[in-house]
Ligand SMILES: Nc1ncnc2c1ncn2[C@@H]1O[C@H](COP(=O)(O)OP(=O)(O)OP(=O)(O)O)[C@@H](O)[C@H]1O
Ligand SMILES: O=P(O)(O)OC[C@H]1O[C@](O)(CO)[C@@H](O)[C@@H]1O
């Protein structure tokens with residue numbers, strides 16, 4: 459990676475004194491402004507979590523307030539949109555952005571776009587909501603999404619028409635990889651039209667699959683919920699003769715939720731994720747190992763990420779969702795059927811209990827750590843946006859809050875490295891072998 463790859467796009471020179479200076483004066487804690495040339499060097503070893511992001515010395519622009527800003531806060535109108543699937547902490551993040559805009563910068567004209575990118579398209583008829591501190595006061599304790607979200611492709615021209623019609627100077631986009639791609643397309647259209655509207659994104663996904671983000675907000679809460687399902691599965695498995703608790707967890711292309719939830723309880727005997735191939739049949743297959751485990755210990759817990767074992771369904775074309783994401787074969791119910799058949803065939807009694815917490819892990823209110831985290835992200839996003847930065851996302855990467863060009867974030871998908879320390883820990887905690895027949 460070259461140093462210019464981490465350079466952040468700007469709307470123009472920042473010439474206005476940051477109102478923090480007049481509002482807060484020269485008080486301790488408010489003295490430090492980040493110089494635009496302040497970059498932090500990140501540990502190249504953490505790169506191994508970002509699939510094929512080369513492990514080289516890399517620096518990112520440090521997040522935080524600048525002494526000069528680009529926008530005049532009294533004339534600025536900003537909007538927030540939340541896209542894709544839900545994630546714990548979305549409301550807390552929206553609140554953090556609104557309060558930071560109002561109280562720290564004096565930007566009082568803030569609106570919320572309802573139901574993701576649909577909200578920009580007039581034919582859907584969604585209202586634009588005025589986001590005031592009073593309105594967002596209590597939303598951080600709520601699960602779900604106050605603004606609503608959606609999938610589905612929308613015309614970039616119509617979206618930017620809306621930005622113009624609404625007279626927006628700033629757009630905060632909260633979403634996953636698809637949203638980051640959409641933000642890039644919006645910035646392209648804005649640039650084509652010569653507009654001065656900034657677009658700053660905040661990465662959101664319980665899958666935790668975005669490059670250059672150590673952990674997405676809400677991930678920790680989702681893992682906590684997933685761990686509850688595993689606890690239930692373990693209780694069921696130990697409470698019946700030859701009990702098997704089978705848990706399916708979200709994780710389309712990356713198995714971070716399954717891997718972390720497995721480590722959270724260490725009651726799991728087999729953890730299956732999209733990044734690691736496994737066979738069902740044969741001497742080294744899952745069924746044989748599960749049978750051995752049941753014979754030895756009389757109970758077992760299996761965790762499967764929804765994107766695992768998709769090679770089984772290659773014959774079926776399940777199509778794509780409205781946003782173009784591949785639809786997955788249902789590995790959970792498939793495994794349930796195949797495990798039951800296997801034990802029936804061997805005449806071994808089996809009590810399999812299937813648990814699919816599904817949307818429960820992402821629609822709950824976030825925990826305190828994720829609330830704190832969304833607070834930091836919201837503050838960092840507002841600081842960056844007011845300075846005139848665009849085409850970027852804020853991120854915590856290698857313990858620093860930084861600015862990452864969207865272009866760089868969407869180059870790859872972050873995945874569990876089958877050769878890395880996370881997967882090694884899972885293997886150690888479960889004791890599961892490499893389940894592929896040679
Ligand atoms: N290449 C693209 N260009 C323009 N818009 C896109 C692109 N990819 C996705 N989008 C739009 O971005 C929005 C969000 O995308 P998507 O539904 O894939 O969710 P996401 O942001 O990836 O979040 P999640 O974490 O839930 O997957 C959708 O409205 C989708 O149509
Ligand atoms: O059913 P929906 O809302 O399209 O979303 C499901 C997907 O969204 C995620 O929660 C995040 O991308 C995935 O884990 C899951 O596959």
Ligand SMILES: [Mg+2]
Pocket residue numbers: 542634635636663783
């Ligand atoms: Mg996505």
